[in-house]
Amino acid sequence: MQxxxxxxxxxxxxxxxxxxIFEHSSLVVHDGRIIDLLPAADAAAKYKPRQLEILERHALIPxxxxxxxHAAMSLLRGIADDLQLMDWLQNHIWPAEQKWVGEAFVRDGVDLAIAEMLRCGTTCFNDMYFFPEIAAQQAVQHGIRANIGLIVFDFPTVWAENADAYxxxxxALHEKLRHESLLSLSFAPHAPYTVSDAPLRSLLTYADEMNLTVHMHLHETAHEVEEQRQKTGQTPLQRLRQLGLLTPAFIGVHMTxxxxxxxxxxxxTGAHIVHCPESNxxxxxxFCPVAACLAAGINVALGTDGAASNNDLDMVSxxxxxxxxxxxxxxxxxxxxAATALRMxxxxxxxxxxxxxEIGSLTVGKQADVAAIDLSELETQPLFNPLAQIVYAADRRQVSDVWVAGRQLLKNRQLTTMNLAALNERVAVWQQRLHS
Known part of the structure; x- marks a missing residue:
């Protein structure tokens, strides 16, 4: 079979x-999907591939x-380090964004983020930032899978003047993008302290009608929780539950x-948590009590947050x-x-x-979103358990190859859809602007 x-x-x-863990095996891909996983000798006898990749020293993972x-914030990497969250936001990040963020900033910042993410084995990212239409455009251009957040604030920013406008x-963006095969969308109200009840009720109605998830920072700091309790008599969690937001379509980020x-x-409620340990x-x-959350049956995923607060987008780390x-x-x-960390x-x-x-495991019928990690390096020797070695010893520079829906986006550490020299030139221009 071809x-x-x-x-x-x-x-x-x-x-x-x-x-x-399957040894000396082959993953078979056709029309962007995994159609078989079987011993390499059996695959050689059964299939005639147009392209054969032999990775004798590698582990394949989803x-x-x-x-x-916050992909575009890659351009703000290192601009304000070693600060508490509200000081970092109010006195450094928000003023920089007000001065510099626009379509060009988001385009170049998202390109930088996509390049970094692909080079560490990330094939799908869930974004929350201004000008989501630009993030969507760049994701499609470079072939990476993305969930694009439709951001909401109460106050005016460079992208919209009020909650109704967001x-x-x-x-409108959802209507434009809903048929893009590599894109999904969610509503992304920024946080309980930046979005009031009325827009939250409105977006919940839309999310229910359109079958979209809702993605929101929540219980990120003790200050956030105490401030809301003093203002409303409720914690942010209690308030969102009363509003009806906490459902299996809700993603609460940080939850420390x-x-x-x-x-x-x-x-x-069946809601999900995204744990961002390095940013936190x-x-x-x-600290998000991950073990207790998992034991309670909560689905806990992983995110890096933005490179401005991490300061990288390295999911291996x-x-x-x-x-x-x-x-x-x-x-x-x-x-x-290690197995739980990889699953997260x-x-x-x-x-x-x-x-x-569609994604998340190397299962027959799913999209072929795959990363290959070279475990032959000195730093991952001797090797007794490849899964544990990936989590506890491997480095993102050992990610050699990446496919999204069967299309190779990283081949032997080289990006196939992006000119790195040109990208570095654009980033250097932003460095000069932001430093001035």
Whole structure:
């Protein structure tokens, strides 16, 4: 049988079913989808590929899902380090955005982010930022999968003047993009302290009608929770639950401030959590109790946050940090295993976005979103367990090849849809502007 692509690898770690690692096997891809996973010798006898990739030193994993990004903020990487969240936002980031953010800023920042993400094995990102139409355009141009957030604030910004305008522009963008195969959309109200009840009720109505997820920063800091409690007599979680937002279509990002009762109540709603450990550590925002959330049955995914607060978009590193931090917070070395960390970075992210029927595992019938990691480097020797080695020892520079829907976007560390020299020139111009 003739097929488009066969990838033969030393190991294939499909994530689903859990615990499986296939040795000396092949992934068979046709029309952008996985049609078989079988021993390499059997694949050679059964299939005639138009393209054959033999990766004898590599592990194949599902493409990583970065479930919370502000992609364009890559241009603000390192502009305001070592500060608390509200100081960082109010005195540095928001003024810089007010001065510089526009279509060109977002285009170049998103291109920089896409290049970085592909080079660390990320095949899908969930974005929240201004000019979402530009982020969508660049994602399509470069072939990466993306969930584009239709951002909402109460106050005017460079993209819209009030909550009604954000919603109107978001609805128009949804209509324009809803048939793009690599794109999905969600409503992205920024946070409880920047969006009031009326627009939240409106977007919930639209989200229900259009079957969209809602993606929001929530319980990110103790200050946020206490300020809302003093103003309204409720925590942000209590307020959002009363408004009806906490459903299986809701994604709460950060969630560092959770008591046992909060975890139990959140679990009842079926809502998801995106854990951003490195950003939370850098901003001293607190610790998401990941092990307790997982034990309660909450789906917990991973995100990097923006490069302005991380300061990278490296999901390989994020897996390691998530696993190690969870052990320390829970006081239990088995709290989040390597396998759980990989699942959080792949299938759990896909589930949060409502994409788990299409991506998140190397399962027959799913889209062929795949990353290959070269485990032959000195730093990953000796090798006893390839899955554990990826999470605890590998570096993003060992990601050699990436496919999205069967299309190769990274080949032997070289991007196939982007001119890095030209991108670096554009970034250098922004560095000069932002530094002036």
């Amino acid at each position: 097929v488009d692509l066969v990838i033969q690898a030393r190991w294939i770690i499909p994530v689903e079913p859990a615990g499986q 493409g990583l899902v970065n479930c919370h990004t 919603l109107a522009k978001g609805l 401030q959770l008591a046992a009762a909060d975890i139990a109540a959140y679990a009842e 550590l850098k901003l001293a925002s607190g 994020e897996m390691r940090t998530a696993a190690l931090l969870a052990k320390a917070v829970a006081g239990d070395a088995g709290a989040v295993s 970075a792949t299938l759990n992210g896909a589930k949060a976005l409502g994409l788990d029927a």
